[in-house]
Amino acid sequence: MKQAVLTGEHFLTGDVACAEGALAAGCLFFGGYPITPATEIAERMSERLPEIGGTFIQMEDEIAAMASILGASWAGKKTMTATSGPGFSLMMENIGLGIVTETPCVVVNVQRAGPSTGLPTQGAQADMMQARWGSHGHYEIIALAPASPQEIFYQTIEAFNLSEKYRIPVLIMSDEIVGHMSERVSIPAEKDIVTVSRTAPKGRKDRFKPFQPGPNGVAPMPAAGQGYNVHITGLTHDEKGYPVMTVEAQEEMMARITGKIRRNLDDIIRTESYRLEDAEIAVISYGVSSRTSLAAVDEARNLGIKAGLLRLITVWPFPEEQIRQLARRVKKMITVEINLGQICLEVQRCAGGRIPVTLVGHAGGTIISPERVVAELKEAVSS
Amino acid sequence: MEFWRVPLDAHEIEVTKGIVYIIEDRCKGCGYCIEFCPRQVLEFSPGFNVKGYHPPAAVKPKECVNCHYCEIICPEFAIYSVEAPFSDQPAGVLP
Amino acid sequence: MIETASRIKQPEHPLDDLLRTDRIPHIWCPGCGIGTVFSSCLIAMKNSGLNLQKMAMVSGIGCSGRAAGYVAMDSFHTTHGRAIPFATGLKLGNPELNVVVFSGDGDLFAIGGNHFIHAARRNMDLTVICVNNLNYGMTGGQMAATTPHLAKTTTTPMGNPEAPFNLPLLAYAAGATYISRWTILHTRDLTRSIDTALKRKGFSFIEVLSPCPVNYGRRNKEKAFDSLKLYQDKGIIKNGANPSEIEMDFEKGITLGDFLDVDRPTCIEQYDKTCRLI
Numbered sequence: 001m002k003q004a005v006l007t008g009e010h011f012l013t014g015d016v017a018c019a020e021g022a023l024a025a026g027c028l029f030f031g032g033y034p035i036t037p038a039t040e041i042a043e044r045m046s047e048r049l050p051e052i053g054g055t056f057i058q059m060e061d062e063i064a065a066m067a068s069i070l071g072a073s074w075a076g077k078k079t080m081t082a083t084s085g086p087g088f089s090l091m092m093e094n095i096g097l098g099i100v101t102e103t104p105c106v107v108v109n110v111q112r113a114g115p116s117t118g119l120p121t122q123g124a125q126a127d128m129m130q131a132r133w134g135s136h137g138h139y140e141i142i143a144l145a146p147a148s149p150q151e152i153f154y155q156t157i158e159a160f161n162l163s164e165k166y167r168i169p170v171l172i173m174s175d176e177i178v179g180h181m182s183e184r185v186s187i188p189a190e191k192d193i194v195t196v197s198r199t200a201p202k203g204r205k206d207r208f209k210p211f212q213p214g215p216n217g218v219a220p221m222p223a224a225g226q227g228y229n230v231h232i233t234g235l236t237h238d239e240k241g242y243p244v245m246t247v248e249a250q251e252e253m254m255a256r257i258t259g260k261i262r263r264n265l266d267d268i269i270r271t272e273s274y275r276l277e278d279a280e281i282a283v284i285s286y287g288v289s290s291r292t293s294l295a296a297v298d299e300a301r302n303l304g305i306k307a308g309l310l311r312l313i314t315v316w317p318f319p320e321e322q323i324r325q326l327a328r329r330v331k332k333m334i335t336v337e338i339n340l341g342q343i344c345l346e347v348q349r350c351a352g353g354r355i356p357v358t359l360v361g362h363a364g365g366t367i368i369s370p371e372r373v374v375a376e377l378k379e380a381v382s383s
Numbered sequence: 384m385e386f387w388r389v390p391l392d393a394h395e396i397e398v399t400k401g402i403v404y405i406i407e408d409r410c411k412g413c414g415y416c417i418e419f420c421p422r423q424v425l426e427f428s429p430g431f432n433v434k435g436y437h438p439p440a441a442v443k444p445k446e447c448v449n450c451h452y453c454e455i456i457c458p459e460f461a462i463y464s465v466e467a468p469f470s471d472q473p474a475g476v477l478p
Numbered sequence: 479m480i481e482t483a484s485r486i487k488q489p490e491h492p493l494d495d496l497l498r499t500d501r502i503p504h505i506w507c508p509g510c511g512i513g514t515v516f517s518s519c520l521i522a523m524k525n526s527g528l529n530l531q532k533m534a535m536v537s538g539i540g541c542s543g544r545a546a547g548y549v550a551m552d553s554f555h556t557t558h559g560r561a562i563p564f565a566t567g568l569k570l571g572n573p574e575l576n577v578v579v580f581s582g583d584g585d586l587f588a589i590g591g592n593h594f595i596h597a598a599r600r601n602m603d604l605t606v607i608c609v610n611n612l613n614y615g616m617t618g619g620q621m622a623a624t625t626p627h628l629a630k631t632t633t634t635p636m637g638n639p640e641a642p643f644n645l646p647l648l649a650y651a652a653g654a655t656y657i658s659r660w661t662i663l664h665t666r667d668l669t670r671s672i673d674t675a676l677k678r679k680g681f682s683f684i685e686v687l688s689p690c691p692v693n694y695g696r697r698n699k700e701k702a703f704d705s706l707k708l709y710q711d712k713g714i715i716k717n718g719a720n721p722s723e724i725e726m727d728f729e730k731g732i733t734l735g736d737f738l739d740v741d742r743p744t745c746i747e748q749y750d751k752t753c754r755l756i
Binding site: 029031046050051055056057059060061063064065067068069070071072073074075076077079093094096097223224225226227228229230231232233234235242243 | 498500501531532534536546547550551552553554555556557559560562563564565566567568569570571572574575592593596749753754755
């Protein structure tokens with residue numbers, strides 16, 4: 001048996017670092033389907049999982065891949081799948097099943113330019129709203145955005161920890177650029193990696209309710225075969241898991257699955273501030289575009305522009321409070337993302353008309369150059 | 384049934400007797416148990432159950448041979464038979 | 479209240495320990511055969527001698543998909559068509575589990591057809607029980623991939639212009655290693671087949687013809703008893719029949735029986751042998 005954690009210094013692509021992060025987090029099942037630019041994650045997992053006692057399966061499509069990781073999660077395993085836009089669309093219905101059945105799992109979307117087949121080998125960040133609202137019905141979701149191979153390694157571990165803690169599918173919104181760039185990745189010693197596993201039920205098995213929330217709003221979760229005889233359904237259900245077709249049951253269930261996220265925002269949301277202390281213009285960005293933004297902020301400072309960066313590590317749930325507070329301090333906000341305005345809309349909503357919020361974005365296919373952001377910053381101070 | 388030949392040792396073989404139990408409120412009145420009972424033990428009862436269906440009633444309870452066919456054809460888990468401890472057991476009905 | 483003698487003596491229904499009795503009566507219509515197939519499945523499970531705690535049932539969407547909600551074991555009511563890939567994950571996640579997929583013809587063969595053939599190809603260790611009622615019952619009786627040619631449904635009001643699947647042939651071609659077909663009238667044979675399927679390894683497929691008097695029957699002048707009579711009159715038991723010669727023909731005859739039982743390494747066995755080079 002080989003080691004799950006490859007402690008040491010490596011030169012890895014974002015996709016491979018993501019796979020290694022999953023293994024370090026304790027992932028033992030991967031159900032996948034090939035798609036550019038996420039294929040390398042599946043390839044790495046197909047090689048690594050069997051050697052550490054896990055299982056890799058290439059399913060017949062992304063719908064099946066998503067269904068299989070939910071099934072394996074109920075078998076007690078930490079599970080993951082990885083895909084890109086078209087596959088992400090196919091996974092949506094079962095992501096909804098994962099949300100309503102409170103099933104921990106991790107879904108990686110290595111974003112490429114869409115719509116439809118789009119630019120399969122070229123990056124974008126245009127699935128951000130799909131990540132939030134892609135499955136039907138109202139729900140809360142957790143989505144993280146990595147900016148480098150090193151970060152995706154850690155974020156994948158974090159994604160597993162959050163999904164296990166809150167019994168929810170967690171999305172990693174990577175992109176082709178991060179997925180395919182090779183950089184130095186340090187993998188720490190196994191003992192230095194913090195991993196979280198779902199809470200096991202206690203007490204009488206016959207009285208156990210798989211959806212009765214514990215102190216943090218999340219119910220403990222047994223695995224199939226442990227004698228809890230759970231019933232799990234995508235229908236609206238009560239704490240016992242039984243379908244109940246009433247408005248009251250719907251309200252109660254919705255309060256449960258949204259409340260566990262909304263009441264724990266401080267624990268879930270992570271952002272990073274850079275030179276924001278005295279900033280007059282705040283750049284809001286995430287994922288690969290935050291690297292562009294970082295370079296642009298430094299360049300703007302050299303030009304005497306008081307710019308700063310708020311990097312969103314957690315994109316969903318949206319860091320509303322952080323943006324609101326920032327909107328009281330700065331004169332203008334610029335959102336940088338590879339789409340035609342998605343997170344920008346959220347920033348505008350949170351700024352509440354208090355200050356102008358503009359977008360530096362494009363239709364997808366390549367990284368946004370720092371020059372474009374600097375130009376926008378210059379424009380902002382001159383207007 | 385009338386075309387069947389009678390085995391030569393039929394008189395020596397003791398036929399198992401059964402007691403039919405009916406859980407009336409589970410019944411939806413499909414009548415499969417009545418139709419397919421090999422001994423015509425059952426008939427629709429004139430009364431209604433809580434759902435408004437006519438459940439079966441054992442009209443010839445002594446005829447039951449405990450073949451369980453009513454039990455396995457019933458889609459509702461509403462009827463079953465158990466082996467009678469002695470031959471003249473009457474049929475039972477769940478209140 | 480004074481308990482009457484007969485009430486005290488009344489034993490429980492022999493399957494009550496495997497049922498979520500607090501959810502019975504179930505939602506299936508009067509005369510619907512799903513309950514009989516379900517009952518047959520529970521009898522087979524109970525009499526199999528297998529550890530029921532290590533058994534799980536997975537269903538998709540539709541009338542038959544509700545079965546998972548009535549069995550007192552780990553049970554999963556998933557999305558439409560996706561019972562098989564969910565079950566695949568469950569089984570691979572814990573190979574000790576004995577996983578039964580209980581669903582309908584629409585779920586398994588139209589929306590979920592792709593998953594069926596691939597699970598059969600892999601020889602995934604699953605028992606797939608398909609209740610075939612020839613139409614989509616839950617949504618009110620629409621045409622399915624199994625609806626006979628010219629049969630009337632709400633989406634084929636002039637009669638079905640299409641040809642139906644021959645399910646055992648499909649399973650055979652895809653690589654299933656155990657295949658049978660029964661009707662709800664042949665419940666003893668059905669129970670025996672399910673018992674065999676539960677105890678063997680590999681992908682087992684059992685098709686069960688079952689009446690849908692409320693939707694399919696009503697539009698095709700077929701009352702519940704007519705369906706059962708049809709099964710009795712036209713059902714021909716022919717074990718080992720060639721799956722390519724058993725297209726369902728309600729005029730000439732419906733071939734029933736155990737058609738195939740062959741040994742082939744399962745998905746898990748092959749994975750362990752090929753990928754786990756220790």
